[in-house]
Amino acid sequence: MTASSVRRSSVLLAAALLAFAAGAGHAAQPGDYAYRWPLATNGQSAAWQFALTPEVYAALTDPQLGDFEVFNADGQSVPVARLTIDPQAAPGVAEVALPVFALPRRADGADDVSLRLERDGTGRLHLLQADVGAAATPQNFIDYVLDADLNRDPTRPATVDRLELRWPERGDTRARFAVEGSDDLEHWQPLVDAAAVVSLRQGGAVLQRRDIALPATPLRYLRLRQLDGDPLPGLQVTARRLRAGAAPPQWRRATATFEGESSDAFGKGKVYRYRLPATLPVGRIGIGLGADNATADVIVDAHPGAAADDATGWVPMGRTLVFRLRQGGLQVDNEDYVLTAPMPARDWRLRSPVALAPPPSLAVGYLPDRFVFLAQGNGPFVLAAGSRVARRESLPVEAALAPLRKRLGADWTPPSAALGARTEAAGAGAYAEPEKPLDWRRWMLWGFLVVGAAVVGGFALTLLRQRGAGAEEAEAAPPPPEPAPPPPVARFDAGPPEQGKSPFDPATSPQGAVPESPPEPRMSILRMTDLDLAGKRVLIRQDLNVPISFEHGAEGKVTSDQRILASLPTLKLALEKGAAVMVMSHLGRPKEGVWSEADSLAPVAARLSELLGREVPLVKDWVDGVEVAPGQLVLLENCRMNVGEGKDDEALSKQYAALCDVFVMDAFGTAHRAQASTHGVIRFAKQAAGGPLLMAELDALAKALEHPARPLLAIVAGSKVSTKLELLSSLVSKVDQLIVGGGIANTFIAAMGHGVGKSLVEADLIDTAKKIMADARARGAEIPVPTDVVVAPAFAADAPATVKPVDAVGADDMILDIGPDTAARYAALIQAAGTVVWNGPVGVFEFDAFGKGTEALARAIAASQAFSIAGGGDTLAAVDKYGIADDVSYISTGGGAFLEFLEGKTLPAVAALQARAG
Missing domain, CATH: 2.60.120.260 (Galactose-binding domain-like)
Incomplete structure (x- = not known):
């Protein structure tokens, strides 16, 4: 038997097994669900739409609304999908x-x-x-x-x-x-x-x-x-x-049941709990006070999980002032609090700093989710919903609607079907844990697999024997000519270093050069946490580049100590391990060889002393040697004052390496710079390792980009496409959805043929934007473009904000934010994502009138169950402004290093650590 016949036989066998396994499956029937609703249709149509009712929402168990189907009169399921509208015809x-x-x-x-x-x-x-x-x-x-x-x-x-x-x-x-x-x-x-x-x-x-x-x-x-x-x-x-001719949004109202009240964690304020009749996509919160002429400042929280408890899972949705005023016959209550994006949740609570008597009432407004089904087979049709195990198959219904829209007009939507009275199908039994009876088909399948494995093994043995015979015949044949050696490439030397040479050989890897496919950082870098540091001199490169103000005296004061706080766990761990600790960092951009008080780390040493509860001496002249004993910690003066630091000078790098037994690189924010303190010292140190902060960054980025939970969604925003062109080009080959915002989005809007008025746009990169969108489509990814935007006549905090459809932007308009429809659409994509990478606010969030889009996406990320990572200066400012830091899986402080990693580049410091670990 030849190798090709073995392959053919194996393929046929695998196909037979797959067919048999498919036959063992079970298609859901209407009776597999808890309840049924008739769908009343009037007239003829190839497709119908319907809105979910509170009864249907209450029956569902899947957060993605997957446990319902539509069946025809013959009990066959028909294609169903969420109804979407052509962006050009969106009501807005x-x-x-x-x-x-x-x-x-x-x-x-x-x-x-x-x-x-x-x-x-x-x-x-x-x-x-x-x-x-x-x-x-x-x-x-x-x-x-x-x-x-x-x-x-x-x-x-x-x-x-x-x-x-x-x-x-x-x-x-x-x-x-x-x-x-x-x-x-x-x-x-x-x-x-x-x-x-x-x-x-x-x-x-x-x-x-x-x-x-x-x-x-x-x-x-x-x-x-x-x-x-x-x-x-x-x-x-x-x-x-x-929009002219469009139907108004059909907001529905639902009243929440008051579940009780309790004191807050500090025993001063009150917490009021409420439950809706079902998990609804809430967009508005109506809070009513029971007393006349009363006011209250309350925080609104939602619990998107299946079961709410008092401690975890609550997501802050915002803060609002509620009131009831009565004077004579005039009564005025506060407006509804409008959420920046719909929140699917059943459990809600209000937090008040003071007790409110009687407790406030709570009602919500929501826009029901709308779905469309294809009218395949005979009617009448029925909606079946509610199951622990049954899930609707995802089918391309929109593709089937495209010919109808082409024939009937882009603004055509399927006619509506009305839900009738509910009847019980499987009832509570649909929610029970399914029993596992003896499945004779499964045992037959296993038997078939065993026999198949034996057959494939026999084929393989025959093939091996044939190859063995062929090898004996080949011994007498002349050997083939040796292939030409491949051209030299820059690479990492994984073997032991030659005498007097660094494992990272500058001859084969020039400064800053990196391999095309670097080893995965999580697997190939020595970690500080794995080392025995007792009695050893440990030099730790930290990023303590913090803002310092001299307004309060000549000594200077640290005005933001976030980076210092972030370094503490690493420093404490090194001390606990019994090391003699030297901390190295830069501050600002001083002139090499010139000491200046403005660039001194003295204020950092003072703040570090306060935080550690011990004196942290600042060593001014340290390149030629430092006195430090085990259990002690010193801070070395600004390393950028040393001549040769910025050019990755080899002699200076060797001096750094001579100071220590172990060098620890823990400054991810400088890992993209090939400098003596971030790269050169790694080459020559006796032992080099990654610190906890650096490794946490690399692990988080690897999880987000190299092994992401799908769908992978990235948000990239900024003023210009040109500044993030490499990032966009890199991400479009990895992500499932790529949301663009800020000035970048304007260029993509223009690429779609829309006017952008006076907005920031790069006309010379419109073709580039088109290519990026085409590349995304080619691999099945999506770059959604805003359907509505917030415009103003000028770039100013007090400029009047106006929401417009994207195709109605005037010549004198400046686009400063995404609109509410777009924000809701993007928030839904975030809710469905498995991984979210966020770099850049989507609007001018510094101005409150133009920050609603960024806030909507920030709160959607906070409420999402996805693994999320956020990075970049403006992004971190938005995270701080909207108070969601605790709800983002990982916040990168890397700045430029974060961007270069997203762009697919290997960072010089990381490459050097990988080489040493080899």
Whole structure:
């Protein structure tokens, strides 16, 4: 039997085994689920959509909503998937400023007033005046007419579902308005009978309610009629507009059950617990106080897990001021607290610094998840949900809808099917641990596998015998010519070093050169934690480059000691092991060979002494030798003051190495620099190892990039594509989703053919952005582009922020953040990810008005069960601002080293440590 026949036989056998194993599976049936709901359809369609109801949510057990299916009348499951909408046809919302015209009102309230109006070239009102003569109201109440005709399409007037009022602050303000709508400025229809707005200062807090909710009715003009309260001169109005022709978001309301209260961990405040009827995708929190004229500052927490306990798993969602004001017949409550991204959770709590009596009420608003199914087979169709083990298969339903959208229009969506009354199927039995009866098919399969293994073994034995015979025949044959030697390459020498040479040979690996495929860091670096350091002189390279202020005296003060705190575990471990410890670090960028007080590590030594509770001497002249005994620790003056440090001078490196028995590299933030204290000393030290901080960084990065839990999602943001081009090109070959933000996103938006106005964009890299997107598609990855953005006329903290669909950005707009629809979409991707790598905020988060997108993604990362790693200066500032440090799996302080590792480069310090470990 030949080798090819063996291969053919083995393949046929494997195919037979797979077919047999597939036949042993069990397709889910409607009776395998706990409950069923009929899906009522009206008419004919190839696909139908439906929204999950609270009853369905309550039946589900899978956080990914996988334990439901749709079956046809024959009991066969049909393809189901989450409904997505073409980004170009997404409904979306936009926050737009409306022109406001203040008109006097007749005292008798009549509408028969003489109006004079003028329009500009686009049809927008720019002048509106009313003449009521002596009939003007004596109370000085006026009407405010708003031009809501935003799209100038007579067949599709704009739909506004919310107004936000603003006015110059002149002390406490209360007012009530009725709202009316019109298409012709003559015939008005009532929309809201009475809505109150307030802005009050009480106990140092500002209590505000400025929004008025409207029924989503397409109208060209709106009128605010003041009923009572304070006058509001200088009134400005912002409207939330739905895209023309789009249906408004269908928010649903659910009331939470109060579960009890307890004292907080400090015994001073109160914690109030609530439970919803099901795990719902909560987007709004309504908190109601039971007492009149009361206020409370509360923190809202969610527990996304299956079961909430008092200690762990709670995710902070935000902080808000709640109130109830009553004066006469006027009652005003706080607005809903709007989450930056939907949070699927059943258990919620409120934390208050003071007791609230009675306990607050809690209700939530949510947008139900919508799904689409293909109408395969005969109807009627039924939804079956709730199972411990059954999971719906993921199928490309969207691909099947593409031809329909092409034929019926990009904004076509499947018609809706309504869920009927629930009936029980398997009931509680669907949630029980499945029994494991004797499976005769399984035993037959095992028997078949044993026989198959014996057959394959026989084939292999025959093949080996044939090769043995062939080898005997080949002994008499002349040997083939030797192949030409391969060209020399830069490599790591894993063998013992030659006499007088470093294991990292500069002759074969020039300074900064690294191998194409370095060994995995976790497996090939000697670790300090594994060494016996008793009685040994240990030189530890730390990154103690901290900010220092000289405002409080000539000595200088450390203003942020995070890096010093991070170094303490390594230093304490070395002391506990009985080492004589010398700590080496840089500070700033001093001129080599010149000592200056401004660049001295003296303030660091002082702070280190405070934190360790022992004196830490600063040694100024140390290159030629240091006196230190076991159990002692000294700090060596700024190593960048030494001549030759920056150029990785060999003589200086040897001097460093002569100081110690063991060199420990623990400064990941400088590992990308080939300098004497980070690279050269490793080559010549008697023993070189990685410190705990360095190894923790490498282990986390390896887990995120080399062995990630899938899907792997990366967030890369920054001002320019050019600064992170290598990073984008490297990540696109590794990730499943790549979210771009900041100025980088503008270039990708432009690559999609959209205008970006005055936004920062690199026109010369638009083709590069297109190639990166094409490369992602080629390997099945995704680079989602924003569907809505937050724009402003200028780059300023007080610039008015407006949400616009991405295809509606004007020539004078600057894109400063992603919009709420995009933030929700990205947050959903984060929730579904297995690994998240975050580098860069997606908006100008330093300005609160343009930080909502970054906050949404930060809180989604905090709530995610994925392994997450965040790095980069601006990213760490965002982590700190939103208080999520404890909820990120690993925070890298590496800066440039972090970026170079993400780019796929091997860091010089890491390469040297790997070579020494070989």
